[in-house]
Amino acid sequence: MDPYPKPLRELISQLKRLPGIGEKTASRLALYILGEKGGLAVGLADALKKVKQCIRLCPVCFNITDKKLCAICQNASRDVSIICVVEDPSDVLALEATHSYNGLYHVLHGLISPINGIGPDNIKLPELIERAKKPSIKEVLIATNPSVEGESTSHYIHKVIRDAKLPVTVSRIAYGIPMGAELKYMDQITLSSALRYRRNIKDL
Amino acid sequence: MDPYPKPLRELISQLKRLPGIGEKTASRLALYILGEKGGLAVGLADALKKVKQCIRLCPVCFNITDKKLCAICQNASRDVSIICVVEDPSDVLALEATHSYNGLYHVLHGLISPINGIGPDNIKLPELIERAKKPSIKEVLIATNPSVEGESTSHYIHKVIRDAKLPVTVSRIAYGIPMGAELKYMDQITLSSALRYRRNIKDL
Numbered sequence: 001m002d003p004y005p006k007p008l009r010e011l012i013s014q015l016k017r018l019p020g021i022g023e024k025t026a027s028r029l030a031l032y033i034l035g036e037k038g039g040l041a042v043g044l045a046d047a048l049k050k051v052k053q054c055i056r057l058c059p060v061c062f063n064i065t066d067k068k069l070c071a072i073c074q075n076a077s078r079d080v081s082i083i084c085v086v087e088d089p090s091d092v093l094a095l096e097a098t099h100s101y102n103g104l105y106h107v108l109h110g111l112i113s114p115i116n117g118i119g120p121d122n123i124k125l126p127e128l129i130e131r132a133k134k135p136s137i138k139e140v141l142i143a144t145n146p147s148v149e150g151e152s153t154s155h156y157i158h159k160v161i162r163d164a165k166l167p168v169t170v171s172r173i174a175y176g177i178p179m180g181a182e183l184k185y186m187d188q189i190t191l192s193s194a195l196r197y198r199r200n201i202k203d204l
Numbered sequence: 205m206d207p208y209p210k211p212l213r214e215l216i217s218q219l220k221r222l223p224g225i226g227e228k229t230a231s232r233l234a235l236y237i238l239g240e241k242g243g244l245a246v247g248l249a250d251a252l253k254k255v256k257q258c259i260r261l262c263p264v265c266f267n268i269t270d271k272k273l274c275a276i277c278q279n280a281s282r283d284v285s286i287i288c289v290v291e292d293p294s295d296v297l298a299l300e301a302t303h304s305y306n307g308l309y310h311v312l313h314g315l316i317s318p319i320n321g322i323g324p325d326n327i328k329l330p331e332l333i334e335r336a337k338k339p340s341i342k343e344v345l346i347a348t349n350p351s352v353e354g355e356s357t358s359h360y361i362h363k364v365i366r367d368a369k370l371p372v373t374v375s376r377i378a379y380g381i382p383m384g385a386e387l388k389y390m391d392q393i394t395l396s397s398a399l400r401y402r403r404n405i406k407d408l
Binding site: 002003004005006007008010011013014015017018019020025027028029030031032033034035036038040041042043044045046047048049050051052053054055064065066067070071072088089090092093096097 | 206207210211212214215218219222223224229231232233234235236237238239242244245247249250252253256258259269270271276292293294297300301
């Protein structure tokens with residue numbers, strides 16, 4: 001006989017659907033929510049429904065937004081000559097947190113991955129090529145992850161823009177050793193990239 | 205400028221209220237929920253509201269239930285002569301998972317803790333003493349945690365039952381080394397308890 005009342009069991013199964021949350025954590029969270037007196041259950045339930053109702057994709061760059069255009073596309077102080085291409089909205093958030101980039105974005109919502117049946121037309125790639133044709137665009141900076149899919153998507157974008165003879169620089173975020181890393185623990189591909197793409201120390 | 209749309213920021217703040225979930229995990233979970241297509245947000249929101257609406261305390265043992273009486277109190281095959289006293293409903297679940305106990309429970313919903321202003325009357329202790337007066341009760345097994353509060357609550361219950369001269373055995377779950385532990389890493393108090401409460405190997 002299950003010692004958990006049915007509604008509690010249901011909450012545990014729903015929590016277990018979240019990434020990285022197993023049976024034990026789900027059960028701990030559910031019991032915490034049950035005992036909590038500050039309205040967490042209702043607050044969280046409302047926030048969950050609202051996020052699904054209100055969040056849509058920006059029709060220009062496909063970043064997430066609750067407005068017509070996303071906060072970046074409608075910001076007049078951004079540099080409209082450069083588009084940074086990323087896989088997911090979470091990448092936009094990570095890059096924005098650096099405060100080092102003032103251009104526009106383009107969120108692909110996936111990467112080319114033939115093994116998973118994802119081709120260029122299954123992600124927001126045709127829309128990127130259309131945007132790159134605008135005369136205002138001077139640079140497309142590709143910031144996909146340095147994974148197999150990220151690299152092949154990057155190559156594909158470069159090839160299409162080159163073949164279309166668009167007057168656009170295609171760049172790629174730098175490969176190298178991350179800050180705080182220990183050289184002896186770095187993988188060989190990262191280390192060879194870091195050697196190959198070394199910079200004159202005067203330029204740093 | 206916050207790059208997160210407002211409803212997403214709100215979901216992140218709500219998720220951060222859960223124990224053990226910080227800014228990074230909350231943000232990762234919120235973005236996962238946003239991208240998920242299987243109805244997780246709605247399912248979780250409904251489960252959260254339902255758990256708060258339907259779960260109440262059993263009027264006899266104060267365990268959680270969605271019925272009039274909890275599943276254990278209304279189970280006719282349980283031994284009604286013994287009451288196991290625990291701090292929280294989660295302790296009932298842990299003990300039930302052992303399938304080693306067939307008696308009743310009493311959930312205190314807290315422990316005596318003068319430093320936090322919690323006295324015997326702030327938890328379900330008077331209700332326990334009332335239950336212990338029933339002629340059917342032969343044993344009160346105290347299974348509070350072996351912490352300062354757990355020990356003093358245990359002592360208090362023992363004292364009250366003894367002073368009331370109730371014909372009830374008061375017992376305490378065993379102290380000792382947990383299975384799989386390494387002696388060299390055990391703390392001194394646990395080790396001295398394990399030595400002091402040693403059993404004749406024939407009785408094991």
